[in-house]
Structures are given as structure tokens and as C-alpha cells.
Amino acid sequence: MAVTNSLESTYKWKSKEELLAEIAVLEQRLGDSEESLYRLRESATGTKKGSLDAGNYPLKRAEDRLQKNKERLIDAIHSLQEGFALFDSDDKLVVFNDVYKRLHALSNNFLKPGVTFEQLLRNNMANGTITESVGREEEFIQERIELHRNPKEKIIREWYDGSWYVISEVKTPRNGIIQTFNDITPLKMAEAELLEKSKLMELLQNVAIAANNEQTLDGAIQKCLDDICHHIDWPVGHAHVSTSTAPGVLIPSDIWCLEDEEKFGKFVEVRENSEFVMEGGLVDQVVRSCAPLWIPDLTKASDEFTEDMADELLIRSAFGLPVFSGDNIVAVLAFFTSEVTEPNEDLLETLAQVGGLLGRVVERMEAQEEVDRRMNELATEVLVRKRAEEKIQHLANHDALTGLPSLRLGKDRLANAIANAKRHKKKAAVMFVDLDGFKAVNDTLGHDVGDEVLKGVSERLLNSVREVDTVARIGGDEFTVGLTEVKTEDDAAVVAKKIIGNVSEPFVVGGGGAQTNIGASIGIAIFPDHGASAEELVHRGDQAMYSVKRQGKNNYAFASDIEADTGAGD
Numbered sequence: 323m324a325v326t327n328s329l330e331s332t333y334k335w336k337s338k339e340e341l342l343a344e345i346a347v348l349e350q351r352l353g354d355s356e357e358s359l360y361r362l363r364e365s366a367t368g369t370k371k372g373s374l375d376a377g378n379y380p381l382k383r384a385e386d387r388l389q390k391n392k393e394r395l396i397d398a399i400h401s402l403q404e405g406f407a408l409f410d411s412d413d414k415l416v417v418f419n420d421v422y423k424r425l426h427a428l429s430n431n432f433l434k435p436g437v438t439f440e441q442l443l444r445n446n447m448a449n450g451t452i453t454e455s456v457g458r459e460e461e462f463i464q465e466r467i468e469l470h471r472n473p474k475e476k477i478i479r480e481w482y483d484g485s486w487y488v489i490s491e492v493k494t495p496r497n498g499i500i501q502t503f504n505d506i507t508p509l510k511m512a513e514a515e516l517l518e519k520s521k522l523m524e525l526l527q528n529v530a531i532a533a534n535n536e537q538t539l540d541g542a543i544q545k546c547l548d549d550i551c552h553h554i555d556w557p558v559g560h561a562h563v564s565t566s567t568a569p570g571v572l573i574p575s576d577i578w579c580l581e582d583e584e585k586f587g588k589f590v591e592v593r594e595n596s597e598f599v600m601e602g603g604l605v606d607q608v609v610r611s612c613a614p615l616w617i618p619d620l621t622k623a624s625d626e627f628t629e630d631m632a633d634e635l636l637i638r639s640a641f642g643l644p645v646f647s648g649d650n651i652v653a654v655l656a657f658f659t660s661e662v663t664e665p666n667e668d669l670l671e672t673l674a675q676v677g678g679l680l681g682r683v684v685e686r687m688e689a690q691e692e693v694d695r696r697m698n699e700l701a702t703e704v705l706v707r708k709r710a711e712e713k714i715q716h717l718a719n720h721d722a723l724t725g726l727p728s729l730r731l732g733k734d735r736l737a738n739a740i741a742n743a744k745r746h747k748k749k750a751a752v753m754f755v756d757l758d759g760f761k762a763v764n765d766t767l768g769h770d771v772g773d774e775v776l777k778g779v780s781e782r783l784l785n786s787v788r789e790v791d792t793v794a795r796i797g798g799d800e801f802t803v804g805l806t807e808v809k810t811e812d813d814a815a816v817v818a819k820k821i822i823g824n825v826s827e828p829f830v831v832g833g834g835g836a837q838t839n840i841g842a843s844i845g846i847a848i849f850p851d852h853g854a855s856a857e858e859l860v861h862r863g864d865q866a867m868y869s870v871k872r873q874g875k876n877n878y879a880f881a882s883d884i885e886a887d888t889g890a891g892d
Contacts, residue, residue, distance in 0.1 A: 405487070405503030411496060413439045413471070425481065425503055426451070439470055439499070451482045470499060478506070486510040522672040525553050529679045534686075539563070540577055542683040543645075543653060546676060547579040550657060554669065557581035558637070558658040560593060562605050564651075572605060572654055589635040589658070603627075605654045608642040612651065614674050616641040616665035639663040641670070645677045647684035721795040723773055724780035729802070732794025736804040736856040739792075740849050749808040750849040752856070753818060754863035755783070757799035757825070758841035758875040767838065771831045775840065782824040787817060802860060811848060811880060818844045818878035826876065841876030843867050852881040 405422035409415055415437050426433050428449040429442065443466060446452050447459060455462035469477070473491040480486050488504040528549045536542035540563075547559035559579035562572040574594050580586055603624060608615050617640050620627045632638050637658045645653035655676075719731040727735065736752055743750040757779065764772040776799065783793045783801060792804040803821070808814055825842040845866025847859040862881035869884035870877050 402502070404505070407501045408494075409439055409499040409501065411498055413499070415439070415442065416498070422503065425487075428482070440467055443467070452479075453482065454479070470501075473499070518668070521553060522668065525549055526672060526675060526679070529676050532680075532683075534682070536683060539653070539680070539683050539687060540575075542680055543575075543577050543655065544579075546680060547577065547655060550655070550673070550676070551579045551581070554657070554666075556657050556659040558586055558589065560656050560658075561653055562656065563653045572609065572651070586636060589637055592635060604640050604642045604656055608644050608654050608656075609651055612644060614641065614643040614670045614677075616670060618664050619662045636660045641665070643670075643673050643677050645684075646681040647688075648681075652681065652684050724777055724795050726780050726801075727792060727794040729794060729796045732792055732796075732802050732804060733856045733860065735792040735794075736802075736859065739804055739806040740854075740856060740859075742806065743808075743849055746807075749810075749851070751805040751808045751814040752847050752849075752859040752863050753803040753805070753814070753821070753878075754845040754847075754860065754867040755801040755803060755821065756843050756867050756871065758843055758871075760799040760840050763838055763840065767831065767836075771838070774831050775829050775838065778829050779825060779840075782827075783821060786821045786824050802863070808848065811846075814846050814848065814880075815878065818846060822876060822878065843870040843875050844878035845870060845881065846878060847881040 402419060403421070405419065405425045407415060407418040407422050415433075415435050417435065418433070423430065423433060426442075426446070428451055429445050432445045433442070440463065443452075443463060447455050447463075452462075469475075470491055473493065477489040478486065479489060485505060485507040486509075488506055490502045490504065492500050494500060529546050532542045532545040532549075536545060543561045543563070547561060551557070551559045557580070561575045561577040563575045563577070564572055576594070578590065580590070583590075604615065604617060604620075617623045619638060620640055621629050621632050621638070638660055639662055640656060640658045642654050642656040644651045645655065719728055720726065721728055736750070739750045742748075760772065760775065763775055776795075779799075779801070780793065780795065783803065787793060787803060787805070790806050792802075794802045794804070796802060803817070805814060805817060821844060822842050825840065828837040828839050830837055845863040845868070847853055847862035847866065849859055852862045853859040866879045866881045866884050870879045873879075
């Protein structure tokens, strides 16, 4: 239908919202005009013959109004830049514009007034226009019809040609449905580009984190291979690395990222055997150029890599990137896919930074190695000094011959035992032990044998008490034994008897099987019964020991059993 210049000027500068509002009004007017014309015709048929001639002015005026409303409606529809369709209250297509027709090019033979929305929907699904319905066709149809008849929200849909549209639907005053298609492809492209750049930045961030956190170059390379393969959706990633034995020479590593190990097993075997890494190949070219390289089709890049190899190995495209440490390439990361794939310049530009980031791992490792070396040297020096100090401290607090605590350390531990007993309202005890007959051993067998006996006595004393108790050598053949948490004198007496029995056992000395015998006299002082301090208890125990010496030796006595006595005896 022809459109007049006056009508064009009427709608040229109207906004989309204004046009849609006007279309709704025109749809209402058109319906009213059709009803008015219907009533007039119905009325006219009831009059006498000749009533429908040209002289029937009311009917003529109604027809003119209907025609003008149709022209205005169609002109308004075609003024829209978006795809437009109007469905009536029976959900039948009434009118649509050229944009809508182009969108439904696969259904042009089917697209015409009178078809229902459901028929058009099923036709679009049949010709593949609506891909999101695959696998759930009937369910999708019911959902879409419900949303169409009761519009609630806009629909964002990718069209079969890769374009994107926002589909809007609104009800008209006469219960029809206005449907519009707004092209948002540029917005979606910009959105996709922004998303891709965001993912690239995320990739770089992940690589940077790996470079900072991973403790080994292999670990950082593995993380990088995994991240890049995941980002670009390529099935294979592999690293060539230099070794300490052959610096500057890159060899296939066992660092892989594989989508399917079984599927690419042959390729892995070939590549690890270096048969695939020929001169002039991907790795060689990356090393020579010192830059990332993308090979869309390996069969066209090298005569050695044939179509048959590509089919057998399931590999067609590849790209690689170098990893630098300073000016040296320490690794090449190579990626492979089964399809011919054109270079992605944005990706290559981003990945060019990956090599530098991974190189930081090498630099950090070298710096760490130097730090570790210096720390080891310092640690060794500190350890030597500590051991020397510990040795000095040990010698100051322990007997050189027997290794037992000295009198000072023994008193310190006894003081701690007393403090603990006082805190828990318990008893503690000290035994003063003097060997019987030891002087004769020194005099008859010599001091070397005497030293051997003293060592044996020390072991027997330790075996006679608990780990929490303390055996100390005062000097010569005198020892103290500090007992913690003693309940009664009987507890101390049991230990004293055990010591006397153990010490009295014969000593095999001199390496020739000779035996010698000694005994032990023991004086016992109990805290708090016999004293309140370590010094006082040692003194009272010493007095009790001398009392035993005078009464026959090789026995024990408590401080409470004797009078103060300063006499002595062997």
C-alpha cells in the first residue's frame, strides 16, 4: 500500500515509545471503524434496493475512515526501525514490517496475515530459527505462548544468524499483542569483547599469582598450562624446559595439560620422544623469534607434518610462547587443538606477558637459592655456636665423668621439687649417698677402674629411681638423689633399699672378667619434716648418712633418727 509524504513526515521524528503508543491508538481506531462499517452495512442491507449505491454517504464516509486508519497504522509500523508484528485478539498475525520479514526470512513463504502465533512459532522451530528449544520443544512452546499472551518480561534471544535481539510484547486496548524485535548485536559484541578482555586480565592475574606463590618453576608452568587451556578451550598444553645439565637447550618435559589422556596418548608419546619437535617446528621457531607464534595449520607450516600425521595425532593448530629469565629463554609453552584455528591477536598479545611473569619464578628461585645459601651458612654458624654454648653449659652443670647433674644443678632441681611439693601440699625427699669400700677399689685396682665403677654406680642409681627424680654427683664417691611427690617415709625407704641392693651387686671391671664389690650408705631428709630448703635437706641427709657409716654401713637412716653428728668414716 502506498505511503504518502505527509504520513511519512507525521512519524519521521517520533520516538519508538511514541510510535508504539500511536500504533495502539490506531489499532483501537481501526477496530472501531471496522465495527462502525459493519453496522452501517448491516443496516443498509435492510433498506430498499439501491441503498448501497454511491449515494449512501454514511457508508462511504465509514469506508474512507477505515482506509485512512489502515494507511496510518501501516505507515506507523513501517516507520519503526525495529522488527514489528501485530497480532489480534485471536492471536492471528495482522500486519508486520519489512524488518520483521527479514528476521523471518526462513519462513517467508509461511509468513502472512492470518497465521497464528503458535503456527509461526512451530514453523520457526522447524526451520532451526529457535535453537534454545531443542530437546524440549513442546514444553518450550507452552511456556512461550503463555508469555506471549500474558507479557511480563522482555526476552533476550540469539537469532540463527548469530545476531541478538530483545523481544518485547505488550497488549493493545483491543487485546491484541504488539511484538517488537530490537537489535542489540553491537551491544552483545561489545559485551563479549569486554568479557573476553576481562577473562584475559583474569588469566594474567592467575599467572601472576602462580608466579608469586608457586615454589617451583614446574609448579608455576603446570598452573599456567591449566589456566590457558581452560581459557581458550584447547585440549592439549605441553612445556619444553631447559635443564641444569644443558642450559639453553629445551627438551620435552613431563608437564602436560590434557583434556583426554587416552585420546591424545599417541601425540604425547610422539612428542615426548622428540620426533615431533623437528628443526623449524613450533618450539624452534619460538626460540628463534623470541616471541609468541601461532600456526593455524601445522600441515601447511612444515613438510614433515602431513595430513596423515594430523589425522593420526588429532592435532592441527598450535601456538607457543617463550618464558624468559632475563634475556634467556628457559621454557616454551606449546598448545594444540584438533581444528584449524586462526590467530587470536588479542590473546597472543596478552600471552606475550605470560612469559615474563613466569620468568619471575626463575628469578625468584635464583634469589631464593642465594638467600637459602646464606641462611644455611648462618644457621650452621649459629648451630656451631649453640652446640658450643650447650656443651659449656652442660659441663658447668654436669659431672664430666658420669654425665650426672652437678651439685648445683641437683640443688636447683631439688628446689623445684620442694616448690612443687609446697604448692600441692605434698612431700619431697633428698638422699645423700656415700659409697662403702670405694677407696679400696682405687687403692688396689687403680683410678681407671675406680672411674669405671663410678660410671656403673651412676647407671644403677638412675635405674633405681623414676625419670622425674634427679641423681646428682657431688664429688668423689658422694651422690644425692632428689625424690618428688613422696607421700611417706616408707616411699623413700623403698627407694633406698632398691639403691643399696643395686649398688651391692658385683661390678665386672678391667675387661678381664674381674669383679669387685662395694656398698652404699644413705641418709634421707624429708620436706617439710626435716627442713624447708634444698641446702637444709642436703645437710640433714649428710648427717644421717654419717650416722649409717658409724653404725655399720650399707644401710639407710632418716634425719629424724639421729642426733647431729659430724663424725666420718669410709
